[in-house]
């Protein structure tokens with residue numbers, strides 16, 4: 001791209017060696033004290049019925065499954081568009097490795113789902129994907145056989161409604177059984193009915209001690225099942241949090257919650273006032289962050305015109321921290337080495353051009369005044385194109401940062417937002433936790449090391465590099481930085497927390513680590529390294 005001047009089957013979350021207890025028992029309505037509907041889910045004519053509690057037999061005392069035997073035929077199943085959309089998304093994620101956050105908007109559009117129905121479909125699909133580690137353990141205990149993948153996805157959907165959403169049990173069971181009858185068949189719907197009735201016999205809090213390993217003998221396995229994360233990720237998070245089990249559980253819980261939509265004001269291109277007029281509220285930390293409590297961000301004019309964008313607050317702050325480090329001498333040439341799709345490049349480009357406008361007040365005379373130029377690179381052409389669309393003044397190139405087309409030793413500031421496992425953004429990508437495996441950490445580690453070496457090579461003496469990951473995994477963060485510093489004698493690490501004074505709880509330094517449960521942001525990591533003028 002020319003100079004402008006010219007995105008199988010999932011593993012389970014851990015062992016489900018349960019301790020005790022049978023799954024059957026009370027009827028679907030028993031003991032959950034669930035009340036009220038959710039969206040359009042509550043009031044429909046559910047076919048599950050509340051007869052035969054806990055039984056494996058008929059679907060709600062309607063005279064026998066599938067219309068055989070005596071008595072009235074079961075009512076025709078009803079097609080529920082929101083649940084069907086959610087189910088189709090689950091199948092696409094399972095069968096085709098689809099990305100939920102890319103496919104969902106398309107499905108909603110194609111099916112004409114909006115408002116509450118769209119919100120319901122999204123919550124059903126995303127919530128099910130997040131929780132399926134827990135749900136699979138419970139489903140395994142409630143069925144007399146392993147379900148087919150297509151049936152399993154429907155059971156997961158039903159389990160989510162029964163255990164996490166405030167859908168009345170008869171509606172959750174009935175709508176799911178209808179879905180299975182319509183999409184798979186009558187035999188499968190009988191099986192689904194039996195399994196769901198058992199699931200409905202207990203609350204989530206009652207199921208966890210039954211299906212999860214003991215907290216005392218296997219704390220990691222317990223958290224993995226209780227909070228629906230793969231065991232290796234729980235281990236990695238616990239290590240990054242210094243072994244603290246309580247904080248680890250808080251982090252895992254935060255990963256299971258829907259994140260807030262955060263917008264970024266691109267300085268010189270939009271303003272906080274403009275975003276406030278669109279219903280957003282100023283953010284907690286970043287002077288450029290605005291929270292959008294509701295509504296489609298795509299309908300905010302400044303976002304539609306790329307003068308503002310959707311961007312996590314920590315993602316803004318790591319870019320900002322890089323611009324706040326004083327550098328001696330000229331400060332004119334900046335590099336974003338792994339820029340696609342352009343979130344940080346969009347902010348860096350605006351600050352390079354117009355200055356750190358929010359910092360340019362009496363409180364911060366050292367704020368960057370503007371007048372620099374950004375070169376943004378990405379190894380993938382289509383991602384570089386997105387950077388091109390996002391930035392205004394930056395030169396954008398498709399280039400491999402490890403074999404760069406630029407001369408060494410010329411940049412004053414380098415942003416290295418390294419390719420990583422993305423374990424810090426699990427809130428946003430509901431299926432991502434089931435797709436990564438520990439091998440990817442090792443593979444990415446080698447690339448991260450090469451890129452960091454190249455970033456330091458690209459700097460002129462006195463210049464500064466931000467090594468950033470959207471992962472708190474120690475092997476991707478502190479270990480990569482420590483290795484780089486061991487290998488070379490022309491770089492020193494700065495205390496990144498000093499350049500983020502508005503944020504508490506970033507850790508013991510010298511790096512800074514953001515956390516969803518502490519800051520409400522993604523778990524972004526930043527280390528700042530300065531190229532020393534002389535070998536140190």
Ligand SMILES: C[S@@+](CC[C@H](N)C(=O)[O-])C[C@H]1O[C@@H](n2cnc3c(N)ncnc32)[C@H](O)[C@@H]1O
Nearest residue numbers: 338339340341342343344378379400401417419
């Ligand atoms: C974490 S993403 C960057 C996110 C981006 N900075 C943002 O804020 O929107 C990492 C990017 O690195 C790119 N990448 C991977 N290997 C690369 C390499 N060797 N050189 C340059 N870019 C690379 C990927 O294509 C991906 O777009």
